[in-house]
Amino acid sequence: MLNLLWIVPALPFFSFLILALFGRRFSLKTASILGAGSVGISALFTILIGISFISNPPENFKFVQTLWTWFNVAGFNPSISFYLDPLSIVFIFVITFVGFLIHLYSVEFMHDEEGFSRFFAYMNLFVGSMLTLVLADNLLLLYLGWEGVGLCSFLLIGFWYKDPANGAAAQKAFIVTRIGDTAMAIGLFLLVANLGTLNINEILTQAPAAWSQGSSLATAAALLLLGGALGKSAQLPLQTWLPDAMAGPSPVSALIHAATMVTAGVYLIARTNTLFILAPKVQELVAVIGAATLLVAGFSALAQHDIKRVLAYSTISQIGYMFLALGVGAFSAAIFHFMIHAFFKALLFLAAGAVIISLHHEHNIFKMGGIKNKMPLIYWTFLIGSASLASLPLITAGFYSKDMILWFAWSSPKGSTILWAAGLFGAFITAIYTFRMVFITFFGEQKTEISHTPGKLIKVPLVILAVLSLIGGFIELPGTLGHLPLFSGFVDKVLPSVHLIDENILQEGIFQIIAAITALAGLYLSYLFYLRRTASEGKTALHKFFYSGWGFDWIYERVFVRPVIFLANINKSDFIDLVYSGIAGTTSFAHKILSKTQTGKMRWYAMGIAAGAVITITIIVFL
Amino acid sequence: MNQVTLEISLALAGVLFIIGLIGVMVRRNIIFMLMSIEIMLNASGLAFVAAGSKWMQADGQVMFIFILTMAAAEVSVGLALILKIYSRFKTLDADSLNRMKG
Numbered sequence: 001m002l003n004l005l006w007i008v009p010a011l012p013f014f015s016f017l018i019l020a021l022f023g024r025r026f027s028l029k030t031a032s033i034l035g036a037g038s039v040g041i042s043a044l045f046t047i048l049i050g051i052s053f054i055s056n057p058p059e060n061f062k063f064v065q066t067l068w069t070w071f072n073v074a075g076f077n078p079s080i081s082f083y084l085d086p087l088s089i090v091f092i093f094v095i096t097f098v099g100f101l102i103h104l105y106s107v108e109f110m111h112d113e114e115g116f117s118r119f120f121a122y123m124n125l126f127v128g129s130m131l132t133l134v135l136a137d138n139l140l141l142l143y144l145g146w147e148g149v150g151l152c153s154f155l156l157i158g159f160w161y162k163d164p165a166n167g168a169a170a171q172k173a174f175i176v177t178r179i180g181d182t183a184m185a186i187g188l189f190l191l192v193a194n195l196g197t198l199n200i201n202e203i204l205t206q207a208p209a210a211w212s213q214g215s216s217l218a219t220a221a222a223l224l225l226l227g228g229a230l231g232k233s234a235q236l237p238l239q240t241w242l243p244d245a246m247a248g249p250s251p252v253s254a255l256i257h258a259a260t261m262v263t264a265g266v267y268l269i270a271r272t273n274t275l276f277i278l279a280p281k282v283q284e285l286v287a288v289i290g291a292a293t294l295l296v297a298g299f300s301a302l303a304q305h306d307i308k309r310v311l312a313y314s315t316i317s318q319i320g321y322m323f324l325a326l327g328v329g330a331f332s333a334a335i336f337h338f339m340i341h342a343f344f345k346a347l348l349f350l351a352a353g354a355v356i357i358s359l360h361h362e363h364n365i366f367k368m369g370g371i372k373n374k375m376p377l378i379y380w381t382f383l384i385g386s387a388s389l390a391s392l393p394l395i396t397a398g399f400y401s402k403d404m405i406l407w408f409a410w411s412s413p414k415g416s417t418i419l420w421a422a423g424l425f426g427a428f429i430t431a432i433y434t435f436r437m438v439f440i441t442f443f444g445e446q447k448t449e450i451s452h453t454p455g456k457l458i459k460v461p462l463v464i465l466a467v468l469s470l471i472g473g474f475i476e477l478p479g480t481l482g483h484l485p486l487f488s489g490f491v492d493k494v495l496p497s498v499h500l501i502d503e504n505i506l507q508e509g510i511f512q513i514i515a516a517i518t519a520l521a522g523l524y525l526s527y528l529f530y531l532r533r534t535a536s537e538g539k540t541a542l543h544k545f546f547y548s549g550w551g552f553d554w555i556y557e558r559v560f561v562r563p564v565i566f567l568a569n570i571n572k573s574d575f576i577d578l579v580y581s582g583i584a585g586t587t588s589f590a591h592k593i594l595s596k597t598q599t600g601k602m603r604w605y606a607m608g609i610a611a612g613a614v615i616t617i618t619i620i621v622f623l
Numbered sequence: 624m625n626q627v628t629l630e631i632s633l634a635l636a637g638v639l640f641i642i643g644l645i646g647v648m649v650r651r652n653i654i655f656m657l658m659s660i661e662i663m664l665n666a667s668g669l670a671f672v673a674a675g676s677k678w679m680q681a682d683g684q685v686m687f688i689f690i691l692t693m694a695a696a697e698v699s700v701g702l703a704l705i706l707k708i709y710s711r712f713k714t715l716d717a718d719s720l721n722r723m724k725g
Contacts, residue, residue, distance in 0.1 A: 600721030603656075607648050 001052035005065050005082050008045050008092060009131035011038045016124040023117030035120025036103035039127050043096035050089050054490075061085055061493040062201075064137055078198055083137030085494045090335055091134035091267060094342045098259050099127050101461035105350050106251040108457035109357065113249075119159060123255070126152035130260050134267055139188055139198040142268075146184070146232070149261045150177055156256060157248040169247040176241040180231015184268075187224025190217070204274040211278055222279035225272055226286060233265030233319050236293045240552050242316055243300075246308040250353025253308060258315050258349050259342035266322045266338055270331050273496055277329070283414065287327020291422035294320030296550050298429035302436070303546035306363045307352050310437050313549070314389060315345055317426060321405050324423055328415040330408035331495040332488035337401040339487075340472050344388035344398055347465035351382040354458050355441065359448045365437060370446030377459055379442050381466040386438050388469040390431040390523060393516035397473030402427060403515050404478065407508055412498045424518055431522025432529075439530040480509040632673035639666035653708065653715045657701045664694045 015038035023031060053063070066081035103123060110119050129148025136142035158170030192198055194217060195206050211218040229235070234242035245257050256262070269276060269286065276283045294317045301313035318341050325334035355378060359368060372379045388398035406427070410420040477484035488497070545551060597604075639662055646659025668687040675683015709715055 602717050602720075603648055603651070610644055610648065 001049060002058065002063050002084065003065065004045060005049060005063070005084055005135070006067060008042050008049070008096065009082070009128050009135060011042045011045075012124040012128035012131070014038065016121050016128060019117050019121035019124065023121055026117055028111065028116055031117035031120055032107040035117070035124055036100065036107055038124060039096060039100045039103050042127070042131075043100040046089075046092050046096045049084070050093060053084065053089060066137075070141070076192065076196070076198075078138045078140040080141060081137045082135040083200065084135065086490045087267075087270060087335065087494055088134050090339055090491065092131055094339055095127060095130050095134065095260050098342050098346050098465070099130075099255055101464055102251050102255045102259075102346060102350065104457050105254075105353075105461045106249075108455050109251055109353060110249065115159070119156075119249070122152055122155045122159070123252075126156070126256060126261070130264075133264060137200060139191065139200060139203070139272075142200075142271075143185070143188060146228070146264060147181065149256070149264065150174065150181065150232070153177075153245070153256050153261055156252040157245045159248055159252065163247075166247040169244040173241040173245045176238055177231040180228045180238055182227075183224045183231075184228025187221055187228065190221050190224060194221075200271060204272070207274055207278060213278055214280055215278070218275060218278040219282055222272075222275045222282040223285075225268060225275065226282060229265030229268045230289065231265075232268075233262050233323070234316050235265070235289050235320065235323055236296060237552070239293060239297065239316050240549065240556060243304075243309050243312045243549060246306070246312050250308070250349055250356060253311070254346045254349035254353070257312065258345040262315060262319060263322065263338050263342070266319065266326065266334055269323075269326045270335060270495060273331055276326070277496065280414075283327055283329070285327070287324050287409075287414070287419055290320045290323025290325075290327055291419050291426075292320075293317065294324065294426040295422055295429070298426050298433065299546050300549045301433040302429065303543050305366055307355070307365050307368075307437060307441060308349070308363060310365070310433060311345070311348055311352060314430065314433065315341075317430065318345065318389070321402060321423065321426070324409055324419060325405040328409050328412040328419065328498075329496065330405065330412055330498050332491045332497060333401070333404040333408050335491050335495070336476055336487050337405055340388070340397045340401040340469070343465055343472050344385045344396075344469040347381060347385040347462060347469055348389065350458070350465065351378050351385060351462055354378050354454045354462070355382070358450050358452050358454065360451050362448050365440045367447050368441045369444040370442070371450065372442040374446070374450055375454075378454065378462065381462040382442070383438060384466040384469050386434045390434040391427060391515070391519050392431075392523070393512075393519060395470060397469050397471065399516070399519070400473030400476055400478065403512055404476070406515050407478070407511055408498055410511060411508075424515065427515060428518045428522045431519045432526045435523050435526035436530045439526065443531055478508060478512065479505050480512055629673055629677045633670055636666045636670040636673065639663075639669065651716050651718055653705050653717050656717060657698070657705070660701075661694060661698070664690055664697075 015034045019026070019031060019034055026034070063084040064081055065084070066079050069077055069079045071077070103120070106119065106123065110116055113119065126149060129145045129152060131145075133142055133145030133149060136145060154170045154174040157173050158167050160166050161170075188198060191203060195203055195210060197203060197206070207218065207221075231238045242257060242262065246253055248257070276286065297313045297316035297320060301310050301317065304310045304313060318337070322334040322337050322341075325331070325337060355368065355371070355375070356363060358375060358378075359371070362368060384396075388396040390396075391398040391402040393399050406420060406423045409415045409423050410417070475484070476487040548554060597608075643659045643661075643663030643666060646662065647656050650656050650659060668690045671683040671686040671690070673683070675681065675686075705715065708720065712720060714720070
């Protein structure tokens with residue numbers, strides 16, 4: 001069964017090729033069957049492979065399928081081979097399964113759009129690239145997938161390319177992530193130069209032997225890989241592209257900019273965990289960046305009035321939690337939160353998309369309101385997603401995953417009170433902005449007429465994701481509530497687990513109660529502000545500051561963009577070009593002179609021959 | 624009877640060659656240019672024969688026969704071309720036949 005692994009990424013690629021080459025001639029029905037069906041069959045295979053992997057695990061919980069050698073240069077021979085272990089199983093499950101639900105949803109959501117088959121071609125290419133990324137057994141193949149998903153992100157953000165603003169957002173996303181990708185590429189060069197291989201397993205076994213704990217090379221390698229992760233996962237200071245990326249269609253935001261691609265950075269760090277453990281300072285930096293990002297993005301989300309931008313900032317903030325977990329060494333907690341986050345954030349984006357198309361493509365939450373009873377199913381699923389995001393205690397999956405991170409932020413040897421407090425405060429902010437969004441969008445009086453009622457293909461994925469957002473957490477219960485470490489037990493087969501200083505059930509319980517109270521307090525505060533009193537948000541300076549995402553765009557515009565434009569304007573006629581245009585000018589000048597001698601008078605030619613002969617003979621005789 | 628030395632015959636050949644060359648360069652009538660080329664060919668033939676008699680080798684005379692053959696061929700082609708040119712352009716002035724100027 002495991003030998004069928006290659007089918008999982010191959011199917012979406014195949015369907016991409018068919019759609020890209022012949023998509024124009026296909027009817028909507030054929031295109032949607034190909035587009036969604038291929039991912040659906042991939043998901044089916046993933047589940048079968050997952051079952052076979054769990055029931056009959058291969059040696060060391062690692063399975064490698066080598067398809068062929070990519071190239072072979074001077075002993076450096078990366079292969080096209082897929083690597084399956086508990087970590088990649090979790091990722092391919094989320095990518096194919098959530099991806100399939102989002103494809104189903106897209107069939108209805110994109111029904112009336114121009115370029116229907118183009119949309120599915122891009123989406124399939126994305127799924128294929130993302131699967132390559134997480135299944136790659138060497139970092140070069142991983143990088144191929146990494147760039148592939150970046151390309152699809154660019155194409156899909158700019159899907160409605162007729163509006164120049166969307167094109168600009170796509171370019172911004174591409175260029176900002178490119179900064180991180182460049183750092184990552186340099187990191188790969190450094191690894192090849194020093195270890196002579198890019199195979200992940202070989203790196204992870206050779207690095208501890210070659211480099212000592214905290215050595216400068218290990219630090220540099222970890223730092224450069226972290227650069228790539230920061231760009232892709234929209235963490236400080238490269239987070240500015242994600243809110244603008246919401247220019248793409250809602251299913252794209254759900255799949256790429258919430259559930260899968262933006263968590264590639266988390267995957268990369270978890271995959272190369274040994275390097276980060278070898279560089280404790282960098283790992284500490286990961287935790288600090290995560291904590292800072294979750295606060296910055298949380299405050300920014302408080303002031304947004306575009307529903308998708310609220311969700312975008314909350315995605316940045318939740319990935320901040322995952323980075324925090326990675327930084328304190330709780331790798332399984334980060335992956336657990338990734339999975340749960342994929343469920344509820346995809347749900348929130350899809351439900352938000354359903355609200356948006358029902359209300360004449362209205363994005364502003366202050367122009368929504370009062371649609372709670374008009375669209376009960378969407379209201380309830382959105383509410384479940386929000387509860388999971390705000391981590392309401394006991395019933396939601398988000399509670400279990402976020403609580404795990406908060407507990408490790410405190411109790412892990414690498415954790416600290418400050419990191420824990422930042423995470424806790426972030427959870428409080430999360431509850432406030434989440435329910436601000438819910439209350440303003442669904443309660444109060446109705447401001448926009450409903451123009452469209454979502455159909456079955458939109459509702460079914462919402463219900464499935466809502467169920468997962470509720471029960472998904474029960475596969476990993478903390479010590480205080482029955483202690484069921486199914487998930488972490490599975491993932492910790494290949495990831496280093498946290499060694500707590502002292503396991504104290506009572507202390508863990510107290511922290512859970514604190515976390516639960518924080519979430520409920522945020523909910524209550526939100527209720528007081530946005531439901532009891534009708535929200536009238538002041539236009540204070542602080543509000544503007546948060547609305548602009550802490551002014552990062554403003555600073556980058558002045559520090560990076562304008563100087564470059566200025567320099568480009570000065571050097572409009574590139575001075576290096578002068579050399580080449582000089583050569584061209586001299587040649588054409590010589591041509592003009594010499595063409596004057598082509599008179600067509602034969603006697604001149606004869607004279608030329610005679611003169612040439614005389615000169616040549618003179619030189620030969622007298623020199 | 625004085626022996627004709629190599630130097631004298633070579634000098635004669637050189638003079639003939641230069642006369643022919645000057646003829647090609649200064650005459651505008653194609654027939655005269657063709658005749659000048661004949662003089663140049665014969666000058667080189669003379670040089671071959673003189674050199675052959677100096678070293679008592681038959682090669683010089685063999686080369687002259689070659690040149691003679693080639694000159695016959697050249698004249699037949701050249702005269703045919705000249706006839707065609709005249710029937711087409713009604714002139715034998717080489718300078719006015721510069722229509723192929725690039």
